[in-house]
Amino acid sequence: MELFxxxxxxxxxxxxxxxxxxxxxxxxxxxxxxxxxxxxxVTGSESPIVVVLSGSMEPAFFRGDLLLLTNYQEEPxxxxxxxxxxxxxxxxxxxxxxxxxxxxxDGYVKFLTKGDNNQVDDRGLYSPGQLxxxxxxxxxxxxxFLPYIGMVTILMNDHPQLKYLVLALLGFFVLIHREN
Amino acid sequence: MSNxxxxxxxxxxxxxxxxxxxxxVKNALDDACKKYFKETLNFTEDYSLMDGRLYISLFACLFxxxxxxxxxxxxxxxxxxxxxxxxISYFIVIGILTLYMYFIEHGKIFIGKLIDKxxxxxxxxxxxSSKLKKYDDKYNLTLEYKEGTNKSTGSSGALITSIxxxxxxxxxxxxxxxxxDLKKISDQARLxxxxxx
Numbered sequence: 001m002e003l004f005x006x007x008x009x010x011x012x013x014x015x016x017x018x019x020x021x022x023x024x025x026x027x028x029x030x031x032x033x034x035x036x037x038x039x040x041x042v043t044g045s046e047s048p049i050v051v052v053l054s055g056s057m058e059p060a061f062f063r064g065d066l067l068l069l070t071n072y073q074e075e076p077x078x079x080x081x082x083x084x085x086x087x088x089x090x091x092x093x094x095x096x097x098x099x100x101x102x103x104x105x106d107g108y109v110k111f112l113t114k115g116d117n118n119q120v121d122d123r124g125l126y127s128p129g130q131l132x133x134x135x136x137x138x139x140x141x142x143x144x145f146l147p148y149i150g151m152v153t154i155l156m157n158d159h160p161q162l163k164y165l166v167l168a169l170l171g172f173f174v175l176i177h178r179e180n
Numbered sequence: 181m182s183n184x185x186x187x188x189x190x191x192x193x194x195x196x197x198x199x200x201x202x203x204x205v206k207n208a209l210d211d212a213c214k215k216y217f218k219e220t221l222n223f224t225e226d227y228s229l230m231d232g233r234l235y236i237s238l239f240a241c242l243f244x245x246x247x248x249x250x251x252x253x254x255x256x257x258x259x260x261x262x263x264x265x266x267x268i269s270y271f272i273v274i275g276i277l278t279l280y281m282y283f284i285e286h287g288k289i290f291i292g293k294l295i296d297k298x299x300x301x302x303x304x305x306x307x308x309s310s311k312l313k314k315y316d317d318k319y320n321l322t323l324e325y326k327e328g329t330n331k332s333t334g335s336s337g338a339l340i341t342s343i344x345x346x347x348x349x350x351x352x353x354x355x356x357x358x359x360x361d362l363k364k365i366s367d368q369a370r371l372x373x374x375x376x377x
Contacts, residue, residue: 012195012211016230023237030244030270037247038267046256178207 013178025174045071045140050084051150052095056115057082061095061142064151069140077101077111077135082142085113088127093139096122102132110134199351205343206312208353209319210289213308216359221366223292223306229285236280240273287311304370317342321362325369337369 013021039048052065060082061067069084077083081098096113099121103109110132114121123131156163195212197204217223247266251259287309294304304327311320321339339361346358 012208016227016234019234020230020237023234023241026241026244027237027274030241031274033244033248034267034270037251037263040256041260041263041267179203 017178021175021178025171028174043068043070043140044073045069047084047093047139050093050095050139051153053092053154054115056117057095057097058117060116061145062147064148064154066146066150067095067142068144068146070143071138071140073135075141076103077109077138077141079111083113084139084142085133085137086139087125087137088130094122094125095142108134194355195353197347197351197353199343199347199349202312202314202316205347206310206319209312209321209343209346209358210310212353212355212358213310213321213362214290216362217290217292217306217308217366220359221294223294226291226293226305229288229291233277233280233285236273236277240270240277243270243273306366312343317344319343319346321365323366323369325372335369335372337365337372339365 036048040046042048048069050067050069052061052063052067055063067084077098079098079101082095083098084093084095086093094113096115096118098111099114100112101109102111112121112123112132126133156166195208197208199205214225218225243266247263247270250262250266254262288307289310290306290308292306292308294306304325307324307326309322312318318340319342322336323338324334324336326334341361345361346354348354
């Protein structure tokens, strides 16, 4: 069968070629990793690209949109900015708009957020007893967006088998394909 | 056409590739050429070029692994400077690898040495490079012979044929036809090397 001709290709590979295939695979993964880390450093945010998971910011952002964030500490947070923040103790980042800001002379800032499509502000989402967010909770501010692309991530997170299948297939083809 | 290869090694099965995939075809021809030179002409392969490539790739991967581990133990803002160093170094090493593969390797598929057991000839070095353009059918094979210590003498032979000469309709490599042509140019080149000496 034509499909399994690569098995013969594999048998003909000598030891060094096999090591190179593995290193090639490692380099592809490393390139993706280094680009991600590079983005982290350039934007100053620990997660420079996030996917919008809920419809709470419609019609600005829909579920499945990809957001590019920056987290430059020098730029002040102002009412109207769209921030991505994480509530203490929870994993999932939330994308909402800042509606109230209080600033002290020494630079201490606290702010309140609300989703454009929500009826009430986010105090219901914050930890019990927490009324305001601080700079340390912020992952970044939304600077750019790509519509629809994040649906792939949402799909793969809802169906982990799909994610493992895609990764396994990609890894398999990279390891097998001999380009030289 | 029966391919009764009398070699008793494991790859005695005839090599079959997808004849429309120029990459697989080139790899098959390169492998057959290396096999001929190693088994029939008794050259010993010099792996230093390939090893160089492997070491540079390993070096690049080490940078990325280090960045990964460091960032795992000291989450983002603390690891910023290390990340900058690792990312920049990684891309520099990848650049070096690309330059290495393009300029230094440049299509060489085999470097071999023929050590004469009688000790009369100082070793004969052979460098083979091959080229097959993406959707082309002309396979370029270049042999370069250098006799021992005298670097100035040397000869080369070249073979430019259509891959259609060596593969049948099913994509099976006709090893004997290929080795006949290889024998012709290698003998010719070695003759020239002897004459020039």
